[in-house]
Amino acid sequence: MRGTPSVSRRTILGGAAAVALARPALGGTPPRVVVVGAGFGGATAARCLAAGGVDVTLVEASERYVACTGSNAVVIGLRGIEAQTFRHDALGRAGLRFVRATAEAVDPAARRVRLGDGTVLAYDRLILSPGIELRFDAVPGYDAGAAEAMPHAWKAGEQTVRLARQLAAMPEGGTVVLSAPANPYRCPPGPYERASLIAHFLKTRKPRAKLILLDAKDTFSKQRLFEAAWAKLYPDVLEHVPLAGGGQVSEVDPAAMIVRTDFAEYKADVACIIPPQRAGRIAALAGCADRSGWCPIDPATFESRLVPGIHVIGDAAIAGAMPKSAFSANAQGKVCAQAVIDLLAGREPESPLLINTCWSLVAPGYGISVAGVFRPTDGLLADVPGAGGISPLDAPDAVRQQEAAYAESWYRTITRDVFG
Amino acid sequence: MRAARPVLAALAALVFGTGACAAEMRPPPGASSCTGCHAEGAAMGRLEGRSEAEIVAALDAFRSGTRPATLMNRIAKGFDAQESRAIAAWFAAQGAR
Numbered sequence: 136m137r138g139t140p141s142v143s144r145r146t147i148l149g150g151a152a153a154v155a156l157a158r159p160a161l162g163g164t165p166p167r168v169v170v171v172g173a174g175f176g177g178a179t180a181a182r183c184l185a186a187g188g189v190d191v192t193l194v195e196a197s198e199r200y201v202a203c204t205g206s207n208a209v210v211i212g213l214r215g216i217e218a219q220t221f222r223h224d225a226l227g228r229a230g231l232r233f234v235r236a237t238a239e240a241v242d243p244a245a246r247r248v249r250l251g252d253g254t255v256l257a258y259d260r261l262i263l264s265p266g267i268e269l270r271f272d273a274v275p276g277y278d279a280g281a282a283e284a285m286p287h288a289w290k291a292g293e294q295t296v297r298l299a300r301q302l303a304a305m306p307e308g309g310t311v312v313l314s315a316p317a318n319p320y321r322c323p324p325g326p327y328e329r330a331s332l333i334a335h336f337l338k339t340r341k342p343r344a345k346l347i348l349l350d351a352k353d354t355f356s357k358q359r360l361f362e363a364a365w366a367k368l369y370p371d372v373l374e375h376v377p378l379a380g381g382g383q384v385s386e387v388d389p390a391a392m393i394v395r396t397d398f399a400e401y402k403a404d405v406a407c408i409i410p411p412q413r414a415g416r417i418a419a420l421a422g423c424a425d426r427s428g429w430c431p432i433d434p435a436t437f438e439s440r441l442v443p444g445i446h447v448i449g450d451a452a453i454a455g456a457m458p459k460s461a462f463s464a465n466a467q468g469k470v471c472a473q474a475v476i477d478l479l480a481g482r483e484p485e486s487p488l489l490i491n492t493c494w495s496l497v498a499p500g501y502g503i504s505v506a507g508v509f510r511p512t513d514g515l516l517a518d519v520p521g522a523g524g525i526s527p528l529d530a531p532d533a534v535r536q537q538e539a540a541y542a543e544s545w546y547r548t549i550t551r552d553v554f555g
Numbered sequence: 556m557r558a559a560r561p562v563l564a565a566l567a568a569l570v571f572g573t574g575a576c577a578a579e580m581r582p583p584p585g586a587s588s589c590t591g592c593h594a595e596g597a598a599m600g601r602l603e604g605r606s607e608a609e610i611v612a613a614l615d616a617f618r619s620g621t622r623p624a625t626l627m628n629r630i631a632k633g634f635d636a637q638e639s640r641a642i643a644a645w646f647a648a649q650g651a652r
């Protein structure tokens with residue numbers, strides 16, 4: 136079952152005529168899809184739709200994309216922020232319409248999106264991949280202003296650089312306080328990778344300094360692997376305070392650099408507060424977020440359970456057992472695009488299978504991973520039983536090193552896939 | 556390779572792409588996730604154009620543990636024999652383009 140082998144792929148992708156030809160011809164105007172957010176989820180979905188010949192407009196607010204994946208290495212100066220920064224130029228050449236604007240409102244009844252400059256885009260299907268909004272109302276004392284003194288660095292960019300500078304300038308023997316939120320949030324193992332790498336930095340660069348990890352939960356992703364590595368590598372540097380030990384942050388005082396729990400007060404030289412989160416604002420404005428702040432979806436098509444015609448992918452979605460990761464967002468973008476192509480063609484989407492894998496570095500050259508395979512089950516994306524899981528606890532150093540190398544390779548592959 | 560349904564056949568010739576979303580025909584469930592890692596020039600090599608038998612055999616060996624792996628053993632266990640075969644056939648066909 137082959138296409139048109141005499142025509143090169145480049146011609147087909149690049150030619151406007153080919154795009155017109157490839158539109159699912161259902162009579163009348165060809166169906167239009169609007170995608171909001173050119174991050175890992177949205178850019179992937181838009182590319183796939185364009186490759187499928189669909190008329191797609193990709194709306195992105197930011198001038199550049201700064202990837203969070205790998206940004207914990209930036210925090211400790213192992214790489215520069217430039218290595219995380221991607222332009223959207225290639226997306227504009229991928230057979231789609233790229234619009235630099237903020238989507239400000241959605242009218243689901245009229246199927247229209249309004250942009251910041253007043254432009255109105257009509258859609259047959261809308262895909263939202265807006266990522267997260269940080270909840271500056273959740274931790275008393277922690278608002279956008281406080282994030283200057285106590286960076287979250289949970290949206291990569293200026294915040295990441297700020298935290299890196301503060302760590303570099305910290306005195307020997309100082310104290311770093313890092314707080315991890317309750318579930319769900321972007322990148323479940325992320326705070327623990329960050330804790331590990333900061334501990335590595337302190338151990339090698341800041342004699343006698345300490346890291347206190349205040350945690351709003353008792354269990355976390357890859358826990359046994361992290362804890363085993365911490366016991367081996369950072370026994371005198373890293374102290375983890377779980378929820379049961381009083382780890383939930385109750386208040387911060389950025390002027391005094393104090394982080395409080397119900398039980399103790401921590402004076403920090405550097406404080407990184409990762410606050411609770413919710414789906415990116417446009418998802419709520421479109422009516423797709425429920426009271427949790429996240430968006431319930433159909434697990435086969437990612438169509439909103441609340442608003443027909445709108446699909447939500449990536450961090451913003453409630454994807455069952457699938458974690459909020461760039462890997463998931465990319466995998467979901469592909470599956471959602473295929474489902475949208477099917478729906479536009481009046482065809483029943485297949486029940487999908489999706490993979491997620493998240494590597495974390497616990498030290499340079501020491502990688503661990505968690506993987507899962509997911510399928511719709513009882514209305515949610517659930518783990519395929521028997522698959523997935525974490526790296527072996529007893530793996531030799533060579534395996535940890537190989538996992539670190541695979542993590543780096545994946546980062547290059549995925550960013551090329553999405554932005555390249 | 557799955558049987559072409561009428562609408563699918565009409566669209567099939569028109570649906571093209573690269574890497575991630577390559578789709579002359581609808582990729583079988585799971586296939587679009589493989590290319591998150593497996594790509595030209597990556598440590599995890601490109602799957603397109605490998606023979607169906609080779610991919611099926613590798614997935615079998617990862618699943619049963621006879622082939623050492625840092626990760627693929629955990630992933631392969633998420634796909635049964637039939638799903639693996641469909642994915643393998645699809646990648647084999649992609650490369651033959």
Ligand SMILES: Cc1cc2nc3c(=O)[nH]c(=O)nc-3n(C[C@H](O)[C@H](O)[C@H](O)COP(=O)(O)OP(=O)(O)OC[C@H]3O[C@@H](n4cnc5c(N)ncnc54)[C@H](O)[C@@H]3O)c2cc1C
Pocket residue numbers: 171172173174175176177194195196197200202203204205206207236237238239264265266267288289290321322325415416417448449450451459460461462463464492493494
């Ligand atoms: C420290 C850290 C480390 C991480 N490490 C990993 C890792 O190793 N592996 C992994 O898989 N994941 C990792 N992640 C998670 C990963 O970054 C996210 O899961 C991923 O970015 C989610 O993709 P998304 O498309 O949902 O959102 P995003 O990538 O955030 O993209 C959203 C885009 O939408 C745009 N946008 C939002 N609202 C609007 C609007 N109204 N109009 C126009 N544009 C809008 C934004 O500007 C942005 O570009 C990490 C995260 C952090 C914080």
